[in-house]
Amino acid sequence: MDYCLITNDLKKSYGHFTALNGLTMKVPKGSIYGFVGKNGAGKTTLIRLICGLQQPTAGDYTMYGRKHTAKDIVKSRRRMGAVVETPSIYLDLTAEENLRDQYRVLGLPSFDNIPELLQFVGLADTGKKKAKNFSLGMRQRLGIAIALAGDPDFLVLDEPINGLDPQGIIEMRELLLKLNKEQQITILISSHILDELSRLATHYGFVDHGQMVKEISAAELEAACRKCIRLQVSDAGALARVLDHRGMEYTIRSEHEADVFGKFSVTDLTMELAKNNCEVLSMSERDESLESYFIALIGGGQHE
Amino acid sequence: MNKLLSAHFSRLWKSKTLLLYVAGMMLFAGVMLFNIYRGTGLYETSLQFNDLPIFVFNIFIGGVLAAFVSLFLGTEYSDGTMCNKLIVGHRRSDLYLSNLFSSFVVGLILAIVYVVVVIVGGIPVLASFEADWKMILLLLISSVLLILVYASIYTMVSMLFQNKAAVAVTTLIAFFVLLMVATQLQSRLSAEEFYTSDTLTDAGEYVQESVANPNYLRGTERAVYQFFYDFLPTSQANQIAMSNMANLVQMWIYSLAITVMTTVIGLLGFRKKDIK
Numbered sequence: 137m138d139y140c141l142i143t144n145d146l147k148k149s150y151g152h153f154t155a156l157n158g159l160t161m162k163v164p165k166g167s168i169y170g171f172v173g174k175n176g177a178g179k180t181t182l183i184r185l186i187c188g189l190q191q192p193t194a195g196d197y198t199m200y201g202r203k204h205t206a207k208d209i210v211k212s213r214r215r216m217g218a219v220v221e222t223p224s225i226y227l228d229l230t231a232e233e234n235l236r237d238q239y240r241v242l243g244l245p246s247f248d249n250i251p252e253l254l255q256f257v258g259l260a261d262t263g264k265k266k267a268k269n270f271s272l273g274m275r276q277r278l279g280i281a282i283a284l285a286g287d288p289d290f291l292v293l294d295e296p297i298n299g300l301d302p303q304g305i306i307e308m309r310e311l312l313l314k315l316n317k318e319q320q321i322t323i324l325i326s327s328h329i330l331d332e333l334s335r336l337a338t339h340y341g342f343v344d345h346g347q348m349v350k351e352i353s354a355a356e357l358e359a360a361c362r363k364c365i366r367l368q369v370s371d372a373g374a375l376a377r378v379l380d381h382r383g384m385e386y387t388i389r390s391e392h393e394a395d396v397f398g399k400f401s402v403t404d405l406t407m408e409l410a411k412n413n414c415e416v417l418s419m420s421e422r423d424e425s426l427e428s429y430f431i432a433l434i435g436g437g438q439h440e
Numbered sequence: 441m442n443k444l445l446s447a448h449f450s451r452l453w454k455s456k457t458l459l460l461y462v463a464g465m466m467l468f469a470g471v472m473l474f475n476i477y478r479g480t481g482l483y484e485t486s487l488q489f490n491d492l493p494i495f496v497f498n499i500f501i502g503g504v505l506a507a508f509v510s511l512f513l514g515t516e517y518s519d520g521t522m523c524n525k526l527i528v529g530h531r532r533s534d535l536y537l538s539n540l541f542s543s544f545v546v547g548l549i550l551a552i553v554y555v556v557v558v559i560v561g562g563i564p565v566l567a568s569f570e571a572d573w574k575m576i577l578l579l580l581i582s583s584v585l586l587i588l589v590y591a592s593i594y595t596m597v598s599m600l601f602q603n604k605a606a607v608a609v610t611t612l613i614a615f616f617v618l619l620m621v622a623t624q625l626q627s628r629l630s631a632e633e634f635y636t637s638d639t640l641t642d643a644g645e646y647v648q649e650s651v652a653n654p655n656y657l658r659g660t661e662r663a664v665y666q667f668f669y670d671f672l673p674t675s676q677a678n679q680i681a682m683s684n685m686a687n688l689v690q691m692w693i694y695s696l697a698i699t700v701m702t703t704v705i706g707l708l709g710f711r712k713k714d715i716k
Contacts, residue, residue, distance in 0.1 A: 213529035224520030240447035
C-alpha cells in the first residue's frame, strides 16, 4: 500500500509536558483517515508538526517519500493543504480577496478559477461580504477553499465540524466525500464527533496520551463492530464444533465465551449444545459503534 | 520570496490602515508647514531649502512604524494566515525577510509622503532652491538607515511574539521611553562646560566669573553618553532632524549593526519558533 504520510516514533514536548510520545502512523493514499482521540491526546500537535508549524522533539515523518528534514520537503508540502484549528483567513477581506491572496502566495498565474472554487465550497454568493461577518460554517468552508487553492493531493483538517450546525455538518461531509471521490484527495481529519467521522472515514487512527493506540481500516472496524450474539458457555470447544457443523461464523474469545455472527434459532442452538453437554450460561446481543469501540479501546487500559 | 512579497504588497495597497497612516503623515507635515508659515508669513520668501523641516519626521517615524508593523505583522498571527504560507512550503527565512522588507517599504512610503508634502508646501516661502545638497544626501541616507533599523527591530519583535496587542503596546512604550532617553542624553551632552556667575565682592560690587558646570560630562562618562547618543535610534533621529550629526560614520555603522543583529536574532528565533 502507498502512503502519503508515515510518522515514525514522533515526539513533541513543551517544557515538561509531552504532547506526542512516540506516535507512529501511516496514512494511505486516497484514504479519508479519521484521527480520533480525547482532548489533549496529541491530535492538533501532530497536525502542527506535519504542517511544518512546529518541529518534532524526536522521531521523524515522511511525506510523499520525503523525510521532514530533507531539503526538498517543501516540494511535498506544496502538495498539501490544511486547516489547523480555526480557519486561517484575513477577516477584513472578502472570500474572493482571501483566495486571491492565497493564489499570490502560491504564485498561481491566474485568478480565473476562483469563482469555480468558491462555487465548489458553497461560497459563490458571498460577494463583498467580509470574512469577519461570515458564520462559523462559512469560515470553515473558506478555510477549506484556501487549503484547496494549490490543488493539493493531501488535505489536513483539524476538527472541521466543530461548532457547525446540523446543516453545516451535512454540507461539510458532502464536500469532503466529493473531494475524496471526485478528486482523489487524501484527507486526514481529526474529530471528536465520532458518529460523523464514521460516515466519512475509510481508515482510523486512535490516539491517546500522544501514542497511537490502534490503526484500523473502516472495513476492519466494521467487522469488529458487527452485530453478534455473545454467548457464555460451559465449553467453548463444544460450541465451536456445533457452530462448525451448522456452518456459522464465530469468534472464540475465551474458554467460555464466543461471538456468533448471523441469524440463528436460539432454541435450536441451545438444544444442540445441550446434546453436546454444553450449557449456555448467558447470551447478549452486541452492536458496537465507533463510539463504544473508542471507549473500549481508550478506556480499556490495555492497548495493542 | 517574490510570491510572498506580491501577496504582502497587494494586501498593503488595499489596506485602509496604510491609507490612514499616510493621511496622518500628511497631517503631521501640514502642521510643520503651518509653523513655518506662521514664523515667516506666507508670502515672505526668506527661507533656504535647508531650513525646511524635511527630516523632522525621523523623530516620530519610529512610533508610527511601531504601531503599523506590530499590527500588520501581528495580523498574520492573529488571523492565522502565516500558517497558510508555511503549510504550502514557504521557508521561514523567506517569510521573515519578506515581512522585514514590507515593513521597511512602509516606512519609506510614510517618509516620502511627509518629505514631498513639506517640500511642495514649502515652495511658497523659499527664497531659492539653493541648498547644501551633499548634506541633504547624507541626511537622506541616514534617514533610510534609521527606517531600516526601526523596521528590523519591530519585525523581530512582531515575528517572535504572537500577541499582537502586547507587541504593539510594548514597542510603542519602548519607543517613547527611548525618545525621552534621547532627549536626556542630548541635554546632558549639550551642557556648557563653564557658566558665568555673578559674585558679590567685599567691596559691594558684582563680578562675573566663569564657573565649572558640575553637570558637564567628562572623560569616560562623556564617551558613554556619546556612544548611546549615536547608537540609539531615537537619538540618531534627533540628530538627523536637527541636521547635526557629529559622528555620521559611527551612526551608520551602528544602524547597520543593529539591523544585522536584530535580523539574525529574529531569523534564528523564528526558525525554531513553535507556531500555534
